[in-house]
Amino acid sequence: MTGTPVLLTTTQRTSTTALLTGAAVRRGYRTAELTGPGSVTRLAGQPVHWYGGPIAGRRVAAGLGLALLEPHDDWLTRLPEEFTGRRIELTTLSEARAARRPQFVKPPSDKSFPPAVFSDGSRLPRAAGPLGPDTPVLVCEPVTFAVEYRLFVLDGEPVTGSRYARYGRLDTAPLPGDPHEAQVRDFAARLLAAVAATLPSAVVVDVGLLQDPDTGREQWAVVEANMPWFAHAYAADPEAVLDVVLRSAGPRARLAPADRRFTGCGAPAAPG
CATH class of the missing domain: 3.30.1490 (Dna Ligase; domain 1)
Incomplete structure (x- = not known):
């Protein structure tokens, strides 16, 4: 697989798509949009990375030799309650x-x-x-998150992050300088030290501050884990987000052995 690497996206232009394609161009990547089967034919055999939805991703993964990393469906259910709060x-x-x-x-x-x-x-x-x-x-059960943050994680370490909501309403801001930054980083460090091996090497983890409206008790907890190649960047650093996206959706030939069990929506993993 040779040639200039390509970031392939859908034709739906979101703010994150614009940020990532801009960052990719600055690195010397080509960018392309998936407009139909012809896009796959033209890009076959080239080093392609994907940013877009899972339906389209599944459709093109085999033809482009893509490995699309995603957390296992039951990941949240297997976490200790100290990390979920529910x-x-x-x-x-x-x-x-x-x-x-x-x-x-x-x-x-x-x-x-x-x-x-x-x-x-x-x-x-x-x-x-x-x-x-x-x-x-x-x-x-229904719970209340007072504030929520998105962390882009590479090799078990958050490389960038963003606040994205307060009490369920969109409210974005970069993680650096946020009033809860130290608490978010401390919780993420404890979480990832305990469970990093259960996640792909490139993943998005959302965390938040659970609040009991009756008692006022608060607890940091995991909201969910997501695929970076289908996640909004919000106010995170787009260059660091791109690092995580490229690892999470790229050539299967470059897939690390430890990530093979997280390729549920791509082509079947090679044996061994």
């Missing part, structure tokens, strides 16, 4: 629909429907198209 269950859309109590429900990683608190299971999206009854979902 009980989280991996179940199916059909089982979640049977619940008759308020619950927070989200897809593990693919954003196939917006995560939200549903007053009961009947309010969940109907099984249709890609949302079959066996679609995996994460379910937990």
